[in-house]
Amino acid sequence: MTYRWLLPEYCEDILPEDAWALETARRKLLNLFKDRGFNLVIPPLIEYVESLLTGTGHDMDLQTFKLVDQLSGRLIGVRPDITPQVARIDAHSMNRADINRLCYAGPVLHTKPDVLSQSREPYQVGAEIFGLSEVTGDIEIQTLMLDALSELEFNDVILDVGHVGIFRGLMEALQIDSKTENDWFKLLQHKDIPSLQSVTQGVTAEFRQALLSLPKLNGGGEILDLAIKSLPATPKIMVALEQLIAVRERFNNRVKLSFDLCELRGYHYHNGLVFQVYSADYKGALARGGRYDEVGSAFGRSRPATGFSLDLRQLITFKR
Numbered sequence: 001m002t003y004r005w006l007l008p009e010y011c012e013d014i015l016p017e018d019a020w021a022l023e024t025a026r027r028k029l030l031n032l033f034k035d036r037g038f039n040l041v042i043p044p045l046i047e048y049v050e051s052l053l054t055g056t057g058h059d060m061d062l063q064t065f066k067l068v069d070q071l072s073g074r075l076i077g078v079r080p081d082i083t084p085q086v087a088r089i090d091a092h093s094m095n096r097a098d099i100n101r102l103c104y105a106g107p108v109l110h111t112k113p114d115v116l117s118q119s120r121e122p123y124q125v126g127a128e129i130f131g132l133s134e135v136t137g138d139i140e141i142q143t144l145m146l147d148a149l150s151e152l153e154f155n156d157v158i159l160d161v162g163h164v165g166i167f168r169g170l171m172e173a174l175q176i177d178s179k180t181e182n183d184w185f186k187l188l189q190h191k192d193i194p195s196l197q198s199v200t201q202g203v204t205a206e207f208r209q210a211l212l213s214l215p216k217l218n219g220g221g222e223i224l225d226l227a228i229k230s231l232p233a234t235p236k237i238m239v240a241l242e243q244l245i246a247v248r249e250r251f252n253n254r255v256k257l258s259f260d261l262c263e264l265r266g267y268h269y270h271n272g273l274v275f276q277v278y279s280a281d282y283k284g285a286l287a288r289g290g291r292y293d294e295v296g297s298a299f300g301r302s303r304p305a306t307g308f309s310l311d312l313r314q315l316i317t318f319k320r
Contacts, residue, residue: 105123129307158277165272
């Protein structure tokens with residue numbers, strides 16, 4: 001017997017109470033973004049796969065539903081993430097010379113839920129700044145992210161910050177090949193210090209000690225002072241530490257801060273500060289963001305970029 005009312009696994013209707021809550025929250029966030037000078041864009045649900053997945057990495061490719069376009073015969077995908085679409089709009093459709101602040105709100109579709117308690121159809125809301133390379137852009141986005149969560153009544157939160165430039169600076173200084181870099185990256189993600197000790201035996205003492213110290217450099221703002229003493233003063237590392245210190249100075253009296261110099265989330269996508277917000281009573285991150293300069297180069301225009309996003313559907317479900 002066919003039950004025509006059944007939906008695919010991890011897909012569900014949003015019924016009136018939650019639907020109104022989501023719509024009310026969406027309006028609040030978009031009004032906030034508008035007040036801060038961000039312009040709303042609404043990208044299409046489907047795009048050609050090669051543009052849809054630009055710069056997103058292998059994991060997002062696996063999360064993308066793909067089908068053949070009956071008009072062109074080309075492979076298209078249902079968007080799993082709106083951020084690359086907004087980068088395309090900035091680089092091609094708008095093509096501004098000045099700083100461009102864009103925001104968005106809409107559903108995305110994943111082949112599998114990120115965790116078993118989530119829907120395969122998150123409702124992604126976010127904001128991006130293009131054309132601003134200074135750390136002030138990252139701080140502006142982090143401020144907006146915290147204010148957005150405050151609008152959703154998430155106030156007792158932790159801002160967790162890392163910087164992929166530190167690990168990249170070490171790899172460049174050592175002139176490490178891509179395979180070795182990827183192997184060491186995986187060990188750092190698992191904070192596997194014994195294995196890291198084994199594979200770095202041939203590395204000069206200063207840089208080996210720096211690599212081994214990264215998994216331990218996590219905690220409050222004081223770890224940045226320790227990092228200055230522990231890490232080689234290469235230009236890329238010093239810039240990264242200066243940006244982390246700027247974040248500490250801006251938010252130290254507003255929100256609880258946590259720094260993790262081994263946090264390399266989105267390493268093949270981000271190229272600077274990465275950040276996420278946590279709450280003691282919420283499993284997982286409330287919102288995530290980071291700097292992803294040069295992503296627009298695939299669309300013919302390379303620009304500095306930083307932004308954040310959150311799954312409004314999941315946050316509203318948690319609050320009910």
